[in-house]
Amino acid sequence: MKKFFKFLFVLFSCHSSFCLAQNQTKEMDQFVSNLLSQMTLEEKIGQMNLSSGSMGAVLGGGELLSEAIQKGEIGATGGFSYDAAKKIQDAAQKSRLKIPILIGMDVIHGYKTIFPIPLGLSCSWDLELIEQSARIAAIEASAAGVCWTYSPMVDISRDPRWGRVSEGSGEDPWWGAQVAKAMVRGYQGDDLTKNNTIMACVKHIALYGAGEAGRDYNTVDMSHLSMFNDYFPPYKAAFDEGAGSGMTSFNLIDGIPASGSKWMMTEVLRNRWEFNGFVVTDYTSIPEMINHGLGNLKTVSALALDAGVDMDMQGDGFMGTLKTSLNEGTITMTQIDQACRRILEAKYRLGLFDDPYRYLNPERWENEIQTEDHLDAARKIAARSMVLLKNDRNTLPLKKKGKIAVVGPFAEAKPDMLGAWVLIRDAKSISSVVEGIKNVGGNAVEVVTAKGSNITDGPYLKTNLNSPFAAFMGVKMEDEPRTPQEMLEEALQVSSDADVIVAVLGESSAMSGEASSRAEIDIPKSQRDLLKSLINTGKPVVLVLINGRPLTLNWEVENVPAILEAWAPGTEAGNAIADVLFGNYNPAGKLTMTFPRSVGQIPLYYNHKNTGRPFDENNKFTSKYLDIPNEALFPFGFGLSYTTFEYGDIALNKTKLSGNDKLTASVTLTNTGGMAGEEVVQLYIKDPVATISRPVKELKNFRKVMLQPGEKKEIIFEVTSEDLKFYNSELFYDWEPGEFEIQIGTNSCHVKKASITWKK
Template sequence: MLKSLVSRRAALMGAGAIAAWASSPARALIQAAQDAPAPAFIESLIAKMTVEEKAGQLTLMAAAWAGSAATALNPPSAGASFAQQLDQVRRGQLTGVFNGNGAEMTRQMQTVAMRESRLKIPLIFAADVIHGHRTIFPVPLGEAASWEPDLAERSARVAAVEAAAAGIDWTFAPMVDIARDARWGRGVEGAGEDVHLGNLFATARVRGFQGKTLTARDSVLACAKHFAAYGAAEGGLDYNTVDVSERTLRDVYFPPFEAALDAGALSVMAAFNELSGIPATGNAWLLDDVLRGEWKFDGLVVSDYTGDEEMIAHGFAADARDATRLAFLAGVDMSMQSGFYLQHLPELVASGDVPMARLDQAVRRVLAVKARLGLFDDPFRRADPRREKAVVLSKPHRTLAREVARRSMVLLKNDGDLLPLAKDRRVALIGPFASGQHDLVGPWCVYGDDRQAIDLATGMRAAAARPDLISVTEGSGIEEPIAGGIEAAVAAARAADVVILAIGEGTRMSGEAQSVTETVVPAPQRALAEAVAATGKPVVVLLKNGRALALDGAVAAAPAILVSWFLGTETGPAIADVLYGAYSPSGRLPVSFPRASGQAPYHYDHKPTGRPNPDGPLTEYKAHYRGVPNSALYPFGHGLSYGRVDYSGLAHAPQLAWDGTLSVRATLRNSGSRAIEEVAQLYIRDRTAGITRPVRQLKGFRKIALAPGEAREVLFTLSRRDLMFIGRDNRPIAEPGAFDLWIAPSAEAEGLHGRFELAAG
C-alpha cells in the first residue's frame, strides 16, 4: 500500500523534477561559477544555509522504505516511515539514506529534495554493497583466497554497475581490517590476516567501486572501514575493547587504510571499538592527527551505525549531547542513524561548545564529496529503473560470478588424487548444504537473494554424465541433528561410489555479531561425518565457512577437503567445475587454519619468542600449547591444485645495496598431467633488528599458469622499502643486516631458502 501511494505522488512530482533542479539555488551557483574551483560554489552554498540545514547535511539515516534484508540488518529508527523521511528531506534535515529499495525509491526521494527543499541540495544514497549488489560474488574473505586482486577489482566493478543503476552513490565497503582471530565473525568481510595481501585487495576494491571517475553514472564512492583496529577486538568478541601499541597500529592495522586512501577512497568509517581507552568515534588522535594531519585525507568521516550514541555505553560520554560534541570535535563529519547531530549540533554551536568553523568544515567535506560524485550536476545520474533492470543479474555478471567463485576455492587435501571426479561416478551429496536455495549468498548481503542463486545439487546434476547419478541426503541440520538423518546418510553413502560431504557454517554463523568461542564444525555435523566415514567410502569434505576452522576427527581425516566459503549466485556450477575437473583449484588460504580453536588468535607472521620449539618433537619449556605445535594445520598461503609443482633453481645476489634492488629467481615445474595455476610466494625474515620481527612476512607472490610438464621462471624484486618496519620512534626504518628469504608454496613450507645482506647506506 505504501509503495502504491508513494508511486502516485512521485508520478505527480517527477515530470518537473529536472526542471526544478535547473532553476534551483545550488544549480544557479554552479552555473555562475562555471570554471571556478568547487570550493567557491560550496562556500557560497554554505553561506546560505541555516545551522539546522547544516546539521541535516551531516545526518544519515537508514531508509524507511527498504527490503526485508536491509531492515533486519540495520533497522530504521523507531516510528520512522517513508512519509516522515520525505518530510525531513523537505526541511533539509537529511543528507541521505542508506540501504534503500532501488532506483524507484531513490528517484522519489531525490525528486522531493529537488522540488520541495529550500536549497535543493541533492541527497546521497548509500548501501552495504559488500560482495555484490544483486549478482553476489564470494564473500570478501573467500575472494581474497583467489590471491588475484585484479579479480576483486572486476567483481567490485560489477557490484558498482548494478548498485549505481539502483540509485546508490556510496557503498560502505571495502572492509580493510586485518583479522587474525578466527573467533571474530566480521573477518568474513575482509582479506584475512596478512598486511601485504590486505593492502592489495583494499586497493583493488576501491578502484573497482570508484571506476575511472567518480562522476560516471556507474561508479560509487568507496568507504574504507573500520578505522581502526576493529579486527583486534579482545577475545575475538565483536564490538569489544582493543588495546594495541601505536607500533602495532602502524605496522599492521593502518597500512590497508593508507592503501585504500592512496587508491582514491574519499570516505572512512570510524570503528565501533575503543582504542587504548578511547572509542574510535571520539578519538581525535586517530581521526584528526593521523587521518587528516599525517595522511592529508580530504574526504569525509562517517560514524558506524549509532557509533556516536554508543560512546555513552562505553562510559566515555555522559549523554547524547556530550556524545555529539565528542564525536564531532574528534573528526566524525557525519552521524549515521543516531540522529544526534540533527538534535544537538545547533544548540552546541549556539552555546559555543562547537565552533561554527568546525560545523562549516564538516558540511564543506560532505558537499565536496557530493560534488565529486557529480550529484550537483545531475542528482538523478545513477537512479535509472530501466538500466537497473538491464544490468542486474545479467549474463556477463553471472559469468564473472562463476569465474570468481571457482577461483576462490582452496583445495586443502587430496590424498590419492581422489579429485577430480569422473562424471560417471555415483555421488552421494550428504549434509545440510547438499541442496536447496539457502546459505548460498552468505552474510552481509542486503540485496542478494538465495532464490536467485544456484545450489550444489543443481550444479552437480547439470555437470554429471546423468542427473540420476547424484543422490541427495540432508543427514543433519546445521546446528541440530535430524531424526533418522544419520541412518539415511549412511545408506546413501553405501549406495554411492564417492561421498561429497557438504558441511560447515550457515549464513548466520559468520558476519557481524557472530563471534564464537570455538571455531569448529558444529557437533551434529561432526557426528554425521564420523558415521559416513565409517562406511569406508571415499569422502570429499566440502566446507562452507566464513572463517578459518579448526578441523578434527573424520572431517580432518577425509582424503579430500575443499574450502568453498560462501560463493554467492553461482555456487553450484562453480563447485561442480572444480569437483569434476573443468577447472583446477588455484585458491590459497588468506587465513591460517589452526590445529585447535584454542590457538586463536593465530597468524603465520607471529614473533619468534625467546623459547621457540626446535625442529622435531615438542620440547618442555618451549613456546607451544600442551601437546599442540605452535603452527597451523593448514597455513596461510596453502592450497593444492590438480598438478604437481616442483620448486628449484633459487638464484639471487648475496647483497642488497641500500639504494638498490635485489632480483630473486626460481623455477617452477608442473610435473603433473593437468594444466594448473601455482601461487609462488616470497617471504623474508629480518634475523636481527632493533625491534623484534616476525618469523616470516609475505613480500610478493606470482600466480602463474603451467601446462603439464611446463617449467617457468618466477622473478621477484626486493628493495630497501620492502624491508622497512616501524622503529622505536614509531616511524618507518630499515636496518642493515642479515635476512632470510623463501620462495615457497605457503607461509610455513620450507620451499627454497636463501640469505642475503642489506648493506649500510
C-alpha cells in the same frame, strides 16, 4: 632529439593534468562555499545526519523519511531499490536548496550478482578478479540508485572467532593493502562522476578486527607499533588509492572510542595520511560512547565532531545536540562548516549536483543487473576462491559418470550459499550444489541427495540462528519435522549404492558476519555425526565446506579423504563448486588466514614475532603447548592443486647490496603432475636483526603462474629497499641495514631460503 621531445610531451601532459585538477578543485571550492553561504545552521547539521528511519522506510522510501529529507534534516540515507532511491531523490528536490541525497548501502560482495565472501575473494590471489567483482557490484548498485558503498572492510584480524573475518581479507597487512586498493579501484573506477561508479567507504577506522576474545564490538588495546606495522597498512593503502570516505569503528583506540579519537581521525587520518574525504560513524556509534563512559549524548556528539567525524550514522547525536553545543561554545561554527563542506564535496565529486538522478536510469535498472556476463564472472571468480585442503588417493577430481550422493544441510541450500552481508537474496537465481553437480556432471552422472542432519541441534546456537534479524535477512533455519535419526537414516539409504559421497557441511550465513562471533569454531556436532556415519560406509567421501571463517577441522583432516574449502561462494555457488569437483577448473586458491588446530591457539598467525625462548619440541622450557601440536592445522598461504609443483633453489643476482640497489631473486617452478594448473608463488622476507623485534617473516610479493604438465618457468621477483621498510620505535618509516633472508615457496611454512646483506 626524440627523447627530448618525448620528455617535453610528458612534462606538458603532466602539467596539463595538474592544471585541470587544480581548476576542478577550484570550481568545487567555489560551488561549495557558495552553497554553504546559503544554508541555515539546521540545514548544515542535516547534511551531517545519516538516517534511514525504520528499515521499512528505506525499502519503500517511506513518508516519514521523505518528510525529513524535504525539511533538510537528512544528508544521506540507505536505499535498496530503484523505486526507493527515486522517492528519496524526489524528496530532496522538494527541499529548500534541493541538495541531493547520498544513498548508501552495504554492497559488500555484490549487489544482486553475489560473489564469494571477501575472505574467499582474497584466497583467489587474483587482484584483477577482485577488482572486477567490485566493478560489477558498482555497476549493479549504481543502476539501483546507490552511489555510496560501506565497503571495503579492510580490518586485519588474527582471530577466526570474530564473525566479521568473513568480510575482510585475512591476517596479512601487505596482502590486505593490495586487496583494499583493488576494491577501491573497482568501486570508484577512474571517474566518480560516471553513473556506473560509486564512492567507497573504508572501514572500520581503526583496529576493529583486534577485538578481545574475538567478540564483536569488544575492547581493543594495542601499541602504536602494532597499529602502524600490522593493522594500519590496508587503511592507508585504500586512502592512497583515492577512497572518498571512511567509517569509524566501534572499539577503543588508546582508551577512547574510535568515533571520539582525535588522534586517529585527525592526527593520523587527516594530517599524517592527508585524507581529504569525509568520515561517517558506524551505526549508532556516537551514542554508544555513552556506554564507554565518555559522557551524555551532547558531550559525546561534541567529542566526535571535534575528533574529525563529519557524519553521524543513525545516532541522532548531531541532529539532537550540536545546535545546543554551539550555543554553549563547546563546538564552533568552523567545525560544523568543515564537516558539512566535506559531505557536500563528496556529492559534488559524484556529480549529484549536476544531476541528482544520475544513478536513476530505468534502462540500466532493467538491463544491467545480474546479466549473463556478470553471472559468468561470478562463477569464474567463485571457483578461483576455493582452496583444496586435502586430496588423498586422488579422490578429486570426480569422474563424470556413476552415482554421486550429495548429502548435508547445505546440499540443496540456496540463501546460505551467499554468506553474510547480502541484503538482496534472490533464491531463484542461486545455484545449489545439487543443481551444480547435475549441470556440470551431465547425463552420465546420477545424483541423489538427502539433508542428513540439521545445521545444528544445539539449543543455544539454534535459538540465536533463528533471531528476527536472521529471518529478515532470509537465513532463518527452517523447522525440520523429522528427527535427527530419521534424517540420518535417509542419508545413509540414498548413499548406500553411490560411487562417491559429497558431504556439504559447515556454517549457515547467520553463523558468520557481524554480531556472529563463535567461541567454538568447529563444524556443529549434528553435522559431524552425519559425516562420521558417511565415513563409516567405507565409500569415498568429499567434504565441501560452506563457511565464513577458518574452522577447527582436526577430525575431518584425519578421516576425510578430500576437503574443499568453498567458503560462501555466492550466486553461482553450485556451478562453481561443481566446476572444481569435476576438474573443469583446477583449484589454485591459497589461504589468507591461518586455520588453527584449537581455539586455544588463537591468535595464531604466520608473521608473529619470536619470544626469547622460541618453540623447540626438544626443550620443555620454550614457548609451546603441552597437549597439542603447536603448528597450525593449515598455514597462511596453503592450498593444494590436482597437479604438483616443484621449486628449485633461489637464484640471486647479488648477495651484497647497498642503498638503492635492486635485488633479483628467482626460482624455477616445474609442473611435475599430469594436469595443467596454477600456482601462487609467494615471496617472504625475514629481517633477523633490527632495533625492534621484527616478525619471523613477512609477505612482500607473489606471482600466480599457469603451467602445463611438465612445463618449467623461471619466476622472477625484484626486491628494493622499499620492501625492507617498517615503522621503528619512533614511528619513522624506514629500513635498517644488515642481513636479510629471502624466502620463496608454496606457502608461509614451505619455502626455499637465501641470505643477503644490504648496507645503507
